[in-house]
Structure formats: C-alpha cells, structure tokens
Amino acid sequence: GRRPAGERGRGARASPARLKRGPAVSPQVVERCVAAAGYSVGEFAALVFAGALGFAEALQAVKVRAEAMQKASEAVPSGMLSVVGRREANYKFACLEARKHCEALGIENPVCTVSNYLFPDSRVIAGHLQALEFLQENARKYYFKRTKMLPVSGAFHTRLMEPAVEPLAEVLKSIEIQKPLLCVYSNVDGKKYMHSKHIEKLLVKQVVSPVLWEQTMHSVYERKQGTEFPYTYEVGPGNQLGAILKQCNLKAWKQYKHVNVLEDEEAAET
Numbered sequence: 001g002r003r004p005a006g007e008r009g010r011g012a013r014a015s016p017a018r019l020k021r022g023p024a025v026s027p028q029v030v031e032r033c034v035a036a037a038g039y040s041v042g043e044f045a046a047l048v049f050a051g052a053l054g055f056a057e058a059l060q061a062v063k064v065r066a067e068a069m070q071k072a073s074e075a076v077p078s079g080m081l082s083v084v085g086r087r088e089a090n091y092k093f094a095c096l097e098a099r100k101h102c103e104a105l106g107i108e109n110p111v112c113t114v115s116n117y118l119f120p121d122s123r124v125i126a127g128h129l130q131a132l133e134f135l136q137e138n139a140r141k142y143y144f145k146r147t148k149m150l151p152v153s154g155a156f157h158t159r160l161m162e163p164a165v166e167p168l169a170e171v172l173k174s175i176e177i178q179k180p181l182l183c184v185y186s187n188v189d190g191k192k193y194m195h196s197k198h199i200e201k202l203l204v205k206q207v208v209s210p211v212l213w214e215q216t217m218h219s220v221y222e223r224k225q226g227t228e229f230p231y232t233y234e235v236g237p238g239n240q241l242g243a244i245l246k247q248c249n250l251k252a253w254k255q256y257k258h259v260n261v262l263e264d265e266e267a268a269e270t
Helices: 027-031 042-049 055-073 091-104 129-137 159-173 196-206 213-221 240-248 261-269
Strands: 010-015 035-039 078-085 112-119 122-128 144-149 183-185 231-235 256-259
Touching: 035 042, 035 213, 042 055, 042 183, 042 196, 055 159, 078 129, 091 112, 091 122, 091 129, 112 129, 112 213, 112 240, 122 129, 129 144, 159 196, 183 213, 213 240, 231 240, 240 256
Parallel strands: 035 183, 231 256
Antiparallel strands: 010 035, 010 231, 078 122, 078 144, 112 122
C-alpha cells in the first residue's frame, strides 16, 4: 500500500545561514548546519546528511525496512487514522475504549494507540481496523473534530510491526555506523543521538514506537527567551513539516524555508 504521512522520507535542517534565492544552495547552509531531523523513514536521510550512514547502505536498510513492514502489515487488517481533536480530547482513553470494543468482537490482544504526535491537538492513531472504525463512529464522544483514514495498509509505528524488527536489526548490524557530525534528533524519544550503537538501537525501536515529532520540535527549538531561532530548511517534496512547525512554534517557523530538491536539480541541468 501507499505510505502514510508517517512513512514519507522527509527531513528538516536547522542552520544559522540563509539559503540564496533561486536554485543554487549556499554551501554555508550545509557547513554551518547545527541540527537535523527526519520524520519516520526520513530519519535515515537525516543520518546520511550528518555523516552517520553511507548513502548506499542507508538505501539498502530502507529497502529492507519497507519490505518487512509491508509484510507485517499484510498479517493483520490494520491501518492509521489521522485525528484533529479539541482541547478536551483524551486520546489514551479513546484508544482504550476502542480496544475494549475489539475484545467484545472477539479480537485477541487488539492494538489501538497513538502512533504519530504531529502538533498540539493533532495525532495519528494506528491499530486494528475495527478499532479505528469505532473511533470514527464515536468521534463526537471523544471530542475529535476531524478524522480521516490514511491510504495505508498497516499500523506503522505500533507493535503490529514487530515482525519487521528482526530484518531491520540484521541489516543495521552489517552497516558501519559513525557518530553524527552534527546533532540528529531521534523520533523515538525526541532527543539527540549519542553514538553509533545508540543509532542502531533506536532505528530498530522506531519501527514499533510512536513518532514523537511534536516533542522533537520542542527539543530542537528549545532556547532561552530572547535567543534567536535558527533558519530551518525542509528538504524534499512538499512542505508538511513546515506546516507542523508553524503549529508547534510560530517564531521558529518564521525562519523556515522549503527546498524542493527536484526543482533545483532540474534548474541546474537546464
């Protein structure tokens, strides 16, 4: 199936230097970059950018990860539900009741949990399809303003992806991982990667753990009052991460710019 928002290779960079207008990218942006982060599979791109992973090795790991996650998703009818809630929304309670509903239907050990933290009042919930359908039908009860099923075939970033853990762990063991040359923040805990073994461990854990993107944004942009925010560049197609940053930190977003790599490459070739 198609990948969800949680599975698109997206990356964000924080740098004290501005990009030049037009297709050319100032070398200073790269040289003076202070931090990087990638959303879900985009974390591999952030680690390549930071010198922790080789490009070819990262591609191989991503291929193994994608195939293993797809295989895991075929084992159980599951999916992902995008939710925008009111301030009163209690996502954990809603998921608990959805799991109880599944148990009443005879589903053993059902899964329904927050899989992606996007920005305040916006979450992705993943799990058994019956649980997600229950949440949609009872959206008003749980103070959900909007719900939308994502066009994916599985409950990524939940324990339903456990069959994908071992294949990814094996391929990462065969790859030489270096300490990053700059700060890279992990989806698993929203904190900086410390060393190569830490990267290997958390990249595996990320497959079955929620993406803490909102928490990561708070970690990246935490600074004393009055301190200037860095310039932030979202690299790749679309500007979804910029939209999320605007909801998480408006002041930081004012220093944001999107860089469409494909457009830049096409312009350089003509």
